[in-house]
Amino acid sequence: MLTAYTSDQIRAAEAALMAKLPEGTLMERAAAGLAVVCAGALGTVYGSRVVVLAGGGDNGGDALYAGARLAARGARVHAVLAGARVHEGGLAALRRAGGRVTDLGGAAGETPADPAGGGTADLARDSATDSARGSGKGSGQGLGKGSVQGPGKGSVRDPAKGPAVGAGVRRLLDGADLVVDGLVGIGGTGALREPYATLARLAAEGPATVVAVDVPSGVDASTGRVDGPAVRADVTVTFGARKIGLLADPGAARAGRVELVDIGLGPYLPDPGASALTDADVALMLPRPGVESDKYRRGVVGVAAGSHRYTGAAVLAVGGAVRAGAGMVRYAGPAEPVAQVRARWPEVVITPLEPGEGIGEVGRVQAWVLGPGLGTGPEALAVARSVLASDVPVLVDADGLTLVAENRSLLRRSAPVLITPHAGELSRLLDVPRSRIEARRVEYARRAADELGVTTLLKGSTTVVAEDERPVRINLTGSSWLATAGTGDVLAGVAGALLAAGLGPYDAASCAAYLHGLAGRNGPVSAWDVLSGVPGAVREVMDRLGEDDGAAKLER
Ligand SMILES: NC(=O)C1=CN([C@@H]2O[C@H](COP(=O)(O)OP(=O)(O)OC[C@H]3O[C@@H](n4cnc5c(N)ncnc54)[C@H](OP(=O)(O)O)[C@@H]3O)[C@@H](O)[C@H]2O)[C@@H](O)CC1
Numbered sequence: 001m002l003t004a005y006t007s008d009q010i011r012a013a014e015a016a017l018m019a020k021l022p023e024g025t026l027m028e029r030a031a032a033g034l035a036v037v038c039a040g041a042l043g044t045v046y047g048s049r050v051v052v053l054a055g056g057g058d059n060g061g062d063a064l065y066a067g068a069r070l071a072a073r074g075a076r077v078h079a080v081l082a083g084a085r086v087h088e089g090g091l092a093a094l095r096r097a098g099g100r101v102t103d104l105g106g107a108a109g110e111t112p113a114d115p116a117g118g119g120t121a122d123l124a125r126d127s128a129t130d131s132a133r134g135s136g137k138g139s140g141q142g143l144g145k146g147s148v149q150g151p152g153k154g155s156v157r158d159p160a161k162g163p164a165v166g167a168g169v170r171r172l173l174d175g176a177d178l179v180v181d182g183l184v185g186i187g188g189t190g191a192l193r194e195p196y197a198t199l200a201r202l203a204a205e206g207p208a209t210v211v212a213v214d215v216p217s218g219v220d221a222s223t224g225r226v227d228g229p230a231v232r233a234d235v236t237v238t239f240g241a242r243k244i245g246l247l248a249d250p251g252a253a254r255a256g257r258v259e260l261v262d263i264g265l266g267p268y269l270p271d272p273g274a275s276a277l278t279d280a281d282v283a284l285m286l287p288r289p290g291v292e293s294d295k296y297r298r299g300v301v302g303v304a305a306g307s308h309r310y311t312g313a314a315v316l317a318v319g320g321a322v323r324a325g326a327g328m329v330r331y332a333g334p335a336e337p338v339a340q341v342r343a344r345w346p347e348v349v350i351t352p353l354e355p356g357e358g359i360g361e362v363g364r365v366q367a368w369v370l371g372p373g374l375g376t377g378p379e380a381l382a383v384a385r386s387v388l389a390s391d392v393p394v395l396v397d398a399d400g401l402t403l404v405a406e407n408r409s410l411l412r413r414s415a416p417v418l419i420t421p422h423a424g425e426l427s428r429l430l431d432v433p434r435s436r437i438e439a440r441r442v443e444y445a446r447r448a449a450d451e452l453g454v455t456t457l458l459k460g461s462t463t464v465v466a467e468d469e470r471p472v473r474i475n476l477t478g479s480s481w482l483a484t485a486g487t488g489d490v491l492a493g494v495a496g497a498l499l500a501a502g503l504g505p506y507d508a509a510s511c512a513a514y515l516h517g518l519a520g521r522n523g524p525v526s527a528w529d530v531l532s533g534v535p536g537a538v539r540e541v542m543d544r545l546g547e548d549d550g551a552a553k554l555e556r
């Protein structure tokens, strides 16, 4: 299981650890790990051109110390100081190692011309621009170790705009082999201000490999939220523990490969704010039939899906449940999808429903999948009411979500409910704009679980599973290939099979998302391809566990 934390959780753990160590130890560990990853990204350190973007906090300190290490190995390191203050120790170390500095925010009290050659005139122009800088917002408070205070020389500028980023800095970034993003780490709040925002944008657009320090600047470390320009890193070197924003989109898409540097935080970490399953976790949770198994013990799934207009959704949802290894699948629906399901899945037990009829006595079912292609009219509502009136877990998807958005009281039941919306469906359920949900996936998955009293699987660029008082589960197997019609119906069927097999909604949802992602990873894929890939995905994760250590734990 991978674990991830909010900024506050990391800070609390760091404070506890720091109290036991000489000052500067953690930053030294962080910078050493960072420099190793940077060196690996460069290949050849000697003679390479490295630009360090350093903000005014400890994130900038990490970057400057790592820059010093690279400079000591022969890299041509140039730091661009963005803040009105700077980590003094890091700056001094960089200078000692021969690194150069351009000071945009006034932190170092000087703005040298570019001694690296080639950009002197431009940097002189930067200096001229910079001489108009003022105090900015930073006032040196809160750092506690070795910061110097801005402002530099010069007259007061408009703090809302910040100092301009001149052509010299742009040229530096264009000519760099590696950019180290030490603008903002877990201390970042809100959208990046200038000149951080411009530097982040230039780094993201430029040709150099970008290594982000702790988190890509502009990404909210606790949630993955991105509210404006943000660095787009090739690698993010994160310290002590993963931050949630590195696993959840849109932040995750900005982070590139995530390298975790151990700084000794482990014993001080609380329960994680988020987690992500691995093959082994899924294999241990998945039901594996034993000698005692029969179809009922393996789980009977009921599927209430499809309509005379949408027959395919029924076929796909039923198929997801069949291929995920349900003991038995029962299908209840109108004549048209019944004919389709019967033709595709002869193993399914079918109950045709008359218009307006609820599910009635269909026989034993251990979990229901409700909603794909069901329609939203009175006939669909009758089916939804009858399914939600049962006393077994119900997964509500697609049209089922539209129905419950208009009839919230349907969700008041004692057996579990798992909802599987995409951002658009959740926007209707929570009455929040879709774009806001897409930018804050973790937050809104949690809110849905909380407000609606259900387990929520929020589908999309990163699938997130939220349940009250549990860490958010972030799925790491997803792929953009899955964004194609019908894949959601398959996912509903897979999760339904796992619910029926006895997994709680939180585990069923996260295992289903995991398998579904594996099944669809080699695109382009159709929903039918994903369906067909599910048994292979199940086998793949199970094969990762040795038969010996798996068998005892997995027998149900
Ligand atoms: N603690 C430890 O033991 C260890 C911590 N470590 C490292 O410390 C990092 C945390 O350092 P931190 O707390 O100094 O905060 P940090 O991320 O540098 O941000 C503060 C700076 O950003 C600025 N700023 C903020 N928001 C902004 C915005 N929207 N737009 C623009 N600027 C903005 C803010 O400016 P201000 O508001 O003060 O003007 C201030 O200058 C952590 O991520 C890790 O890298 C490692 O060394 C391991 C040991």
Ligand SMILES: [K+]
Pocket (backbone or CB within 6 Å): 059, 181, 182, 183, 184, 185, 212, 213, 214, 215, 216, 217
């Ligand atoms: K950063």
